[in-house]
């Protein structure tokens with residue numbers, strides 16, 4: 269995985285990368301920017317190959333829309349491929365982009381490991397790679413230029429900190445039995461959110477908080493519902509659910525209600541993302557707090573892609589700005605949510 273400290277401090281000269289310059293569902297869109305621009309400094313339209321994880325969540329749909337509309341706005345030719353949550357599809361898509369000689373490849377890696385071979389192929393063909401949303405674990409940092417995305421470890425820490433407020437507000441005293449619904453196994457947000465949450469737990473709640481069950485729900489509603497139903501069978505006395513995204517939290521709410529319990533009251537719920545459906549559930553009192561993870565990365569990504577193509581220096585990690593929301597803010601915030 270990425271060394272986050274390096275990320276914070278390093279900035280890379282990408283002159284070399286600039287000079288460096290699918291078997292999943294692939295589509296191509298080509299357009300002219302609103303100012304009639306060419307989408308590139310040299311008159312030729314920039315071609316971007318983008319491999320998306322899939323369409324597992326509301327967050328992902330908002331991210332896909334953001335990437336597509338920002339590419340259109342920038343006047344780039346976008347070759348978009350949906351990997352349907354399969355690493356082999358992403359690897360095929362990246363190979364296809366290399367064969368098509370795109371200017372830049374961007375992708376959101378479904379899992380952190382297993383990318384070196386294909387990234388070396390891109391490097392050999394002098395095609396720069398930009399990561400977006402999720403990181404990779406590589407021994408060779410020259411295989412990608414930058415990451416545009418969130419600090420997932422910090423999101424995990426923020427989830428634990430906001431849970432302190434939720435417990436206080438609910439007047440909960442004594443030990444806290446926590447169920448954790450993890451994201452896709454091996455994915456950066458699943459690994460890092462769990463890590464950040466545990467960090468705070470180990471530092472400040474060693475004696476009172478305990479994760480009694482933890483399992484992946486693959487970032488989907490169906491997964492969240494199914495796994496939560498099993499959690500409730502094995503641990504009927506769960507106090508808190510920490511779900512790595514809203515969709516799994518919403519699926520879990522259905523399982524909690526089916527078990528005759530009240531989500532947000534009998535079981536306190538903290539999720540990550542902040543999609544509209546999450547805010548609806550929170551305004552209904554069923555989610556207690558949400559840690560925001562912003563999916564609207566398209567405009568920032570297009571800016572970076574242009575810089576990389578032009579051989580400009582970019583930060584090694586371009587972080588997203590995010591907020592946290594308690595239940596009493598939900599009704600007011602809901603109408604202005606953009607995704």
Ligand code: AHR
Pocket residue numbers: 324325326327328401402457487512513514515540541561
């Ligand atoms: O990588 C971001 C995560 O992926 C989002 O939190 C989740 O909803 C999505 O599927």
